[in-house]
Amino acid sequence: MKNGWETVIGLEIHAQLSTESKIFCGCSTRFGDEPNANTCPVCLGLPGALPVLNRRAVELGARAALALALNINERSIFARKNYFYPDLPKGYQISQYDQPFSERGELEIMTAERDEGGHPREWLPLKVRITRLHLEEDAGKNVHEGLPEVDRFSYIDLNRAGTPLAEIVTEPDFRSSWQAYDYVNYVRQALQWVGASEADMEKGNLRCEANVSVRRIGDEKFGTKVELKNLNSVRYMQRAIEFEIERQIELIESGGRVAQETRLWDERNSETRVMRSKEEAHDYRYFPEPDLPPLIVSKDFIEEVRASLPELPDARRKRFAEEYGLAYADAVQLTQNRALADYYEEAARAANNSRGAANWIRTELLRELEAAGLTADKSPVRPEELGALLRFIEEGKISGKQGKDVLIEMFASGKSAAAIIEERGLVQVSDTGEIDAIIEEVLNSNPQQLAQYRSGKETIFGFFVGQVMKASKGKANPKVVNERLKEKLNK
Numbered sequence: 001m002k003n004g005w006e007t008v009i010g011l012e013i014h015a016q017l018s019t020e021s022k023i024f025c026g027c028s029t030r031f032g033d034e035p036n037a038n039t040c041p042v043c044l045g046l047p048g049a050l051p052v053l054n055r056r057a058v059e060l061g062a063r064a065a066l067a068l069a070l071n072i073n074e075r076s077i078f079a080r081k082n083y084f085y086p087d088l089p090k091g092y093q094i095s096q097y098d099q100p101f102s103e104r105g106e107l108e109i110m111t112a113e114r115d116e117g118g119h120p121r122e123w124l125p126l127k128v129r130i131t132r133l134h135l136e137e138d139a140g141k142n143v144h145e146g147l148p149e150v151d152r153f154s155y156i157d158l159n160r161a162g163t164p165l166a167e168i169v170t171e172p173d174f175r176s177s178w179q180a181y182d183y184v185n186y187v188r189q190a191l192q193w194v195g196a197s198e199a200d201m202e203k204g205n206l207r208c209e210a211n212v213s214v215r216r217i218g219d220e221k222f223g224t225k226v227e228l229k230n231l232n233s234v235r236y237m238q239r240a241i242e243f244e245i246e247r248q249i250e251l252i253e254s255g256g257r258v259a260q261e262t263r264l265w266d267e268r269n270s271e272t273r274v275m276r277s278k279e280e281a282h283d284y285r286y287f288p289e290p291d292l293p294p295l296i297v298s299k300d301f302i303e304e305v306r307a308s309l310p311e312l313p314d315a316r317r318k319r320f321a322e323e324y325g326l327a328y329a330d331a332v333q334l335t336q337n338r339a340l341a342d343y344y345e346e347a348a349r350a351a352n353n354s355r356g357a358a359n360w361i362r363t364e365l366l367r368e369l370e371a372a373g374l375t376a377d378k379s380p381v382r383p384e385e386l387g388a389l390l391r392f393i394e395e396g397k398i399s400g401k402q403g404k405d406v407l408i409e410m411f412a413s414g415k416s417a418a419a420i421i422e423e424r425g426l427v428q429v430s431d432t433g434e435i436d437a438i439i440e441e442v443l444n445s446n447p448q449q450l451a452q453y454r455s456g457k458e459t460i461f462g463f464f465v466g467q468v469m470k471a472s473k474g475k476a477n478p479k480v481v482n483e484r485l486k487e488k489l490n491k
Contacts, residue, residue: 007245008213008222009174013187015166015197016138016205017060023137023164024051024094031203035143035157043137043162045090050291053078057135057164058297061101062305064166064196065133067312068187070105072302076134078289087140087156095167097286100134101295110332111182123328128183129171135295138163141204160204166196172211172222177241184208184234193313193338201233208234210241213258214248223248224258228272230265240265244272316341324354333362339377350387353394360390364404368411380414381407389417396477398426426475432484435468435476439488442467453489464489 022029025042041049065072077099080092107128112120140158168187174180188206191197199206208231213223226244231237243265248258263272311319313335320331320341335341340361348357365386369379389410393403398421406420413420420426442464443450453460468481 002245002249004217005214005245005249006217006219007175007177007241008172008215008225009177009180009241010172010211010225011170011174011180011183012209012211013168013184014138014207014209015064015168015187015191015199017057017064017164017166018195018197019054019056019060019164021054021056022162023054023057023135024162027162029163031205033159035155036159038159039161043089044158051094051289053292053295054164058101058295059305060164060196061133061135061166062297062302063194063309064168064191065102065105066302066306066309067190067194067196068105068130068133068168069107070102070130070133072102072297073100074297074299074302075099076101076295078135078292078295079286080289081136082285083283085139086154087142087158087161089140089158089161093137093139094289094292095136096134100132102134103130103132105130105133107186109183109186111179113176113178126173126179126182128173131169131171133166133168136165136167137161138165166191172213177238177245180210180241181234181238184237188234189313189337194309207231208237210237210244212241212244212248214245214252223252224260226258226260226272227262228265229262229275232267236265236267239270240272243270247272310338313338313341320344324348324358326354326358330358330362333366334358337375339375343376343379343383346383347386347390350384351390351394352387353390356390356394357387360386360407364407365411368408372411379411381410385410385416392417392421396479397421399478402426432480435472435480435484436488438468438471438476439464439481439485442471443488450489461485461489 016029017023019029021027022038022043025040027038027040027043030038042051062072076096078094079097081095081097082092084091107130108125109128110123111126112123114120138160140156140161143155143157144152145155146152170183174183188199188201191199191206197205201207210228210231211225212228213225215221215223226248228237228240228244231240244263251258259277261277262275264275265271266273317328317331317335320326320334321328326334334344344357344361347361348354351357365376365379365381368381369376386407389403389406392398392406393400398406406417406424406426409415409420410417446464446467449460449463453464464485465478465481468485469476469478472481
């Protein structure tokens with residue numbers, strides 16, 4: 001809420017489903033191929049070509065819908081959405097309208113307002129109603145080169161035309177840009193978690209649009225909404241919404257009126273700008289797709305998909321907190337993706353130390369992974385090897401400091417903890433008899449310091465620890481050294 005104003009935001013997410021072929025033909029969905037290499041008469045909309053629905057797209061759409069707590073309709077209808085744009089070769093898009101694949105979902109997500117640095121203040125639950133998730137085909141892509149009105153060239157790449165999309169539409173339940181930010185991240189994680197979509201915004205296989213309006217606090221009627229497009233990252237979306245909120249409030253307070261339109265986010269100038277006037281549903285002249293029968297899915301199919309889903313992120317976070325005693329923030333970090341959550345559980349079992357595994361992964365391992373640009377499933381240090389390293393530390397065979405050095409070498413070389421510890425001769429001396437002999441030698445060699453300690457100068461204790469560690473060439477177990485040295489000095 002800003003100066004007596006309330007923001008109202010609804011979101012639309014378009015997620016490309018992770019199929020190998022397009023939704024109505026056999027063309028590849030592979031990213032990065034030569035422009036227009038993956039096209040055929042069906043996705044080009046040539047006369048006489050007929051679409052055939054890809055079963056895998058339906059399965060992945062069902063996984064996405066169930067992961068977002070939506071109800072799947074046993075009968076849904078594909079429709080033609082008519083509009084004319086250079087990257088839409090048919091002059092219409094095969095989508096769904098009044099009878100979608102799934103609808104009426106409700107999520108509870110955790111969200112927080114941030115400070116100026118983007119750091120969360122306090123996490124609170126937020127209920128989000130999802131109106132629908134429907135299936136549709138994507139359009140192609142316009143590519144522009146050069147400067148406008150100078151040497152501008154535009155090209156059309158239709159490789160993306162016909163790739164399967166899940167469009168996820170919410171009710172206007174968000175009241176701040178950060179709530180929208182947290183929701184999109186939640187959806188991205190859920191889609192990736194169940195394998196429905198890569199949800200990679202850099203590749204364009206997840207795109208979001210925000211419908212933003214403002215109204216005075218206490219008003220029940222919604223203000224005029226503006227659709228924001230060209231939001232290439234979740235952070236750009238958050239910034240675009242913030243700009244649009246300020247723009248609309250200033251416009252109304254200065255006596256102007258907000259126009260219903262579509263605006264683009266201009267990252268270079270950090271502002272939104274007009275793209276076109278906003279179409280209404282009737283402008284698209286929806287009608288049932290005559291070349292496709294109704295999509296019928298059985299209850300058995302829905303339950304089969306539900307049974308195949310992994311434990312979802314929310315449930316896993318709660319279990320990590322309850323089963324392993326982790327703080328909520330730690331559980332969130334360890335479930336940021338499914339590969340990391342799996343890695344943690346394997347390492348915790350191998351180490352027989354859930355807290356220790358959590359701490360080492362969060363601090364030491366994630367730092368190495370991020371520096372190398374790797375995910376947990378591609379880590380050179382396997383989870384069972386991290387568990388073995390933690391056992392060496394727990395058993396006192398090496399110190400925690402040595403363990404950090406060993407982990408760095410494990411990451412660089414792929415060698416096991418045991419191999420590196422043996423190569424470096426790092427195994428600590430924990431035998432009390434051997435350590436006692438070293439302590440006696442140190443005390444006998446430093447009678448002046450011994451007299452000072454016993455006369456009350458206890459700060460000199462660190463001197464004796466250092467001498468013992470030096471005499472053992474760093475191999476004495478520091479914990480045992482401290483215990484035995486105190487006992488000897490205090491006799």
